Amino acid sequence: MKEELAVRIILESPPPEVDFGIQKGSGNKYETILKQRSSENDLVFEFTILVKDGKTSSYNFTGPYVHGPVNERFIYVDIGTAAGxxxxxxxxxxxxxxxxxxxxxxxxxxxxSFLILETKVPGTAKDGGPNCATVKHFSGWHLVGR
Structure with a gap:
């Protein structure tokens, strides 16, 4: 079984005039999709990832937007020059x-199909620039209505 899972990432209060986008692919062959320039508002990214039955009782997230080893999957948000x-x-x-x-x-x-997996992530780091590295201080993922 391989199915699509709708996700929404809300980047809260990122610093202004910076491009953000979702990384599709990896290595030298990646592209940044859903690119947005920050202003005074939160940025919202909606897309789908793939999920399939895992080798254990849990699921395995996969697809072009998912990175990392099986037990530590993640999504990259590209920022600034990394976003083009x-x-x-x-x-x-x-x-x-x-x-x-x-x-x-x-x-x-x-x-x-009326549910979406959503997370809210701080957009600004302690140095005042865009938040980066592995996100800290976020409430995780939650089911919400579309």
Whole structure:
């Protein structure tokens, strides 16, 4: 079984005038999709990832937007020059972990197309620039209505 799972990432209060986007692919063959320039508002990214039965009782997230080893999957948000904004002083990526999504949550969303898996992530780091590295201080993933 391989099915699509709808996800929404809300990047809260990122610093202004910086490009952000979702990384599709890896290595030298990646592209940044859903690119947005930050302003005064939160940025919202909606797309689908793939999920399939894992070798154990849990699910395995996969597809062109999912990175990392099986037990530590994540999504990259490309920032500044990494997102193609060549005049940006920032070259960063933000890792959003998928590891805490339960099998029960996956079953619920696959059974109901009106649900989406959502997370809210701080957009600004302590240095005032775009948040980067593995996201810290976020509430994880939650099911919400579309």
């Amino acid at each position: 904004q060549f005049n940006s002083p920032w070259t960063r990526r933000l890792k959003i972990p998928l590891r805490d999504i339960s099998s029960e949550t996956v079953k619920q969303i696959l059974a109901n």
